[in-house]
């Protein structure tokens with residue numbers, strides 16, 4: 659299959675290091691809501707082991723790529739994901755100190771990864787492609803709805819999640835293009851989305867529950883109500899990404915069929931990265 663190099667010309671995949679310290683982070687850092695905060699803690703806890711697995715799945719095939727531009731993009735993808743993992747580790751240490759038991763979530767994710775590593779390299783890459791699409795949709799939602807983090811979020815928190823969103827957008831087609839070149843099996847690609855999406859969602863729900871349970875905050879009714887609206891309400895994140903999630907199952911899908919490069923570049927300027 660031909661190499662697909664379809665990242666827009668105004669996008670350069672650059673690994674950046676914002677070096678955030680999170681010294682002034684409040685305990686309930688998303689809108690003062692423990693449920694939404696626990697959800698973001700869960701997300702941040704799965705990033706370091708999850709992104710290591712993304713890198714791992716791409717590295718199986720890295721040597722088969724001969725096109726210099728594609729090689730460059732794969733190296734930049736690995737660099738970005740490695741920095742994301744490192745910066746989220748710093749963040750996770752801080753939120754752990756604030757009382758969120760993210761070590762338990764990270765341990766679970768590491769255990770799941772050991773299981774996933776027993777799958778064929780094709781399956782592992784297909785799962786990365788699926789999760790990269792999901793991540794890119796979350797990223798797009800966040801860049802369009804930064805108030806999801808609160809009206810006046812902690813500045814370093816905002817930089818962390820929007821920097822991550824920008825770079826997820828920049829490299830959103832790298833694993834997909836590699837997959838099309840070295841595996842190219844569309845049935846496997848869509849089947850693995852059907853496997854990994856419910857698994858990932860289940861892991862997020864269970865981890866959020868666990869973190870709230872450990873902090874004895876499971877019964878925060880107003881917190882749950884607000885979280886429900888933010889997730890599946892009229893303007894909620896899942897309501898917002900539903901259509902584009904469906905696009906993944908069409909045979910002519912490509913991550914850049916939704917060109918949000920302008921938005922990513924605007925955020926680069928806004929955050930002065």
Ligand SMILES: [Fe+2]
Pocket residue numbers: 709738739742822826
């Ligand atoms: Fe990432």
Ligand SMILES: [Fe+2]
Pocket residue numbers: 712739790793826829
């Ligand atoms: Fe990514």
